[in-house]
Amino acid sequence: MTRVEYLLIGHGIAGATLAAELRDRGHQVLVFDTPQPDSASRVAAGLMNPVAGKRFALAWRAAELLPAAAVFYRAQEQRLGQQFFHELPILKLFSSVGEQNSVLARSADQPWQDFVADTTGELPTRPGVRQELGGLSIRRGGYVRVEELLTALSTDGLRQGWLLYETFDWTQLVAQPDGSLIYAGRVHAQHVVCCEGAAAVHNPYFQWLPITPNQGEVLEVECAGLPAAEVLNKGAYVVPLGNHRFRVGATYRWPPFAEGTTVEARQELSQRLSEMTTQPFVVIGQRAGVRPAVRDRKPLLGTHPTATNVHIFNGLGSKGVMMAPRLAQVMSDWLEKGIEPWPEVNIRRYLTLYSPASASAGPASPASRS
Numbered sequence: 242m243t244r245v246e247y248l249l250i251g252h253g254i255a256g257a258t259l260a261a262e263l264r265d266r267g268h269q270v271l272v273f274d275t276p277q278p279d280s281a282s283r284v285a286a287g288l289m290n291p292v293a294g295k296r297f298a299l300a301w302r303a304a305e306l307l308p309a310a311a312v313f314y315r316a317q318e319q320r321l322g323q324q325f326f327h328e329l330p331i332l333k334l335f336s337s338v339g340e341q342n343s344v345l346a347r348s349a350d351q352p353w354q355d356f357v358a359d360t361t362g363e364l365p366t367r368p369g370v371r372q373e374l375g376g377l378s379i380r381r382g383g384y385v386r387v388e389e390l391l392t393a394l395s396t397d398g399l400r401q402g403w404l405l406y407e408t409f410d411w412t413q414l415v416a417q418p419d420g421s422l423i424y425a426g427r428v429h430a431q432h433v434v435c436c437e438g439a440a441a442v443h444n445p446y447f448q449w450l451p452i453t454p455n456q457g458e459v460l461e462v463e464c465a466g467l468p469a470a471e472v473l474n475k476g477a478y479v480v481p482l483g484n485h486r487f488r489v490g491a492t493y494r495w496p497p498f499a500e501g502t503t504v505e506a507r508q509e510l511s512q513r514l515s516e517m518t519t520q521p522f523v524v525i526g527q528r529a530g531v532r533p534a535v536r537d538r539k540p541l542l543g544t545h546p547t548a549t550n551v552h553i554f555n556g557l558g559s560k561g562v563m564m565a566p567r568l569a570q571v572m573s574d575w576l577e578k579g580i581e582p583w584p585e586v587n588i589r590r591y592l593t594l595y596s597p598a599s600a601s602a603g604p605a606s607p608a609s610r611s
């Protein structure tokens with residue numbers, strides 16, 4: 242029997258950051274993952290944008306999340322000998338005079354100012370960029386090559402034995418009288434942490450949480466005339482990948498989901514790109530994935546109300562890349578030291594939705610297994 246402290250289900254950006262954090266703290270970790278080319282993390286453009294939305298407000302806790310993310314991704318680069326985090330300015334192109342005014346109204350705010358370049362000067366002309374109404378240059382963000390990072394971490398995990406490419410079957414999990422858990426008669430874990438992304442809607446322990454999966458698509462395009470020194474953003478983002486390639490995203494679609502990629506998304510994103518550039522481009526790829534969104538748009542961290550050794554780290558929505566590293570620390574502090582996760586992300590906020598009757602009556606139901 243393999244014995245571990247933490248058994249993690251899922252190795253997207255949630256499971257990967259948590260596994261790294263727990264392992265760095267000296268814990269024994271085993272991760273089960275079904276590698277899927279279209280998982281949210283692998284499809285994501287990896288954008289980390291601290292200033293978002295039509296009103297240019299600072300993203301939730303950006304001043305804390307972004308530096309922690311930068312430190313985490315840089316540390317992985319050191320360990321794995323590969324660049325993942327590309328710190329680049331993000332040029333938010335205005336689409337109306339109203340947007341210009343919103344920025345002027347904010348320009349004295351702190352810490353907002355730390356994330357924007359001077360808002361008063363004229364925007365220098367960029368060849369190939371439509372910038373008639375000007376824009377705002379956002380700093381300290383950029384993008385992470387998430388797929389490459391997960392591939393490198395997985396290679397490490399498979400070699401060292403802390404990662405298994407295997408689908409976890411919840412019906413094979415048996416709770417022990419002391420709260421620990423045995424999986425398929427071969428893994429004994431003190432704790433199980435669910436990091437399954439949108440697949441959590443089928444998790445028998447956490448089906449009661451309001452996870453509202455949302456499908457998104459991105460394009461990969463080739464465009465010779467666009468500058469590659471910054472990310473463009475106007476209704477969509479354009480992330481430079483090198484060699485005249487760019488990732489353009491993303492769409493949002495609520496259920497019912499499409500089977501794979503769609504013509505509509507391709508048209509929508511192509512249209513948005515042509516609103517940002519005067520240059521011709523060719524679509525060379527298109528991918529779709531499903532985001533683990535949550536009703537109140539905040540992540541889900543915490544412990545099952547009755548199965549006290551079963552936990553969740555999920556709900557990263559559309560900003561998992563920026564949020565995951567700091568939240569993995571918050572989650573580890575909870576698991577290791579009992580420090581409660583922040584109220585905004587703590588699943589206790591949804592406790593009224595839980596009743597033992599609402600939990601699965603199947604064999605994985607914690608109450609029926611212990």
Ligand SMILES: Cc1cc2nc3c(=O)[nH]c(=O)nc-3n(C[C@H](O)[C@H](O)[C@H](O)COP(=O)(O)OP(=O)(O)OC[C@H]3O[C@@H](n4cnc5c(N)ncnc54)[C@H](O)[C@@H]3O)c2cc1C
Nearest residue numbers: 251253254255275281282287288409438457530560561562
């Ligand atoms: C089109 C698109 C573009 C996006 N762009 C960005 C962006 O630019 N910036 C940003 O921050 N975020 C972006 N996101 C959101 C981001 O991708 C998510 O926040 C993040 O990837 C969620 O990570 P996760 O690990 O929770 O889930 P996932 O990436 O879905 O990973 C879950 C993993 O768990 C595995 N799994 C599930 N069930 C089991 C099981 N029973 N057994 C074994 N393995 C299992 C899955 O196979 C998968 O590998 C985008 C999302 C989409 C769809």
